[in-house]
Amino acid sequence: MAKRPLTLQINGQMVGPLEVPDDLLMVEFLHEYQNLTGSRLGCGQGICHACVLILDKPDGTSEEVRTCITGAHFFNGKRVRTIEGLAKRDSSGAVTELNPIQQKFVDHFSFQCSYCTPGYVNAATIMVEKLQRQPVKRSELEQEIETALGQHICRCTGYVRYYQAAKLVLEDLGLVREG
Structure with missing residues (x-):
């Protein structure tokens, strides 16, 4: 399985670079690599939205992204927040x-x-x-x-x-x- 480096900011903390499989989903990265299990794998198809995290954009706005259908490498170089980072x-x-x-x-x-x-x-x-x-x-x-x-x-x-x-x-x- 091919791997490549992934670096991002999660809940205000820089993470990486970590060698992560090319096809790893973000929900799996959060659970298995970061021990952040608050985002839930529900339907696995992007329908239920139990898995969403907050993607902070450079312009100061944010959006939710479904982590069960989005690869971890999509977030390379980006800033995200999970449920664990809100309190x-x-x-x-x-x-x-x-x-x-x-x-x-x-x-x-x-x-x-x-x-x-x-x-x-x-x-x-x-x-x-x-x-x-x-x-x-x-x-x-x-x-x-x-x-x-x-x-x-x-x-x-x-x-x-x-x-x-x-x-x-x-x-x-x-x-x-x-x-």
Whole structure:
């Protein structure tokens, strides 16, 4: 199996260069090479979005990328964030504070099995960051949440609690304007 070097930034830390098989999927790289198992392998076809990570672009925007259908080498030279990188941690690596989305999802009991939760958290994080640059009108709030979370599949909660928690986060952070 052919290998080549891979270097990227994960959760603010440079990784590599590591010799990685050409055909290794990113979800496998995260799990097997980095011990970052928060991104979940659900469908393996890019449909459920449990595996998404956040790709930070040079222009300051970000997007979710499905790691179960994207090769690790696609991320060479790029910056990504995983679910493990969103909470605040102390010097030993212990979580000291969840980010506002994670906390609201916990407070609102948004999940049951939590298998899909990392994908929802990452998608909601991208939505929050987008709306921090340009808040959403209240009249467009439901559509904004649907656009951000609508492709994610949850087999337990019926989506309602995720959507409600996302709405509360946006309101709590002052990202919803009247109009």
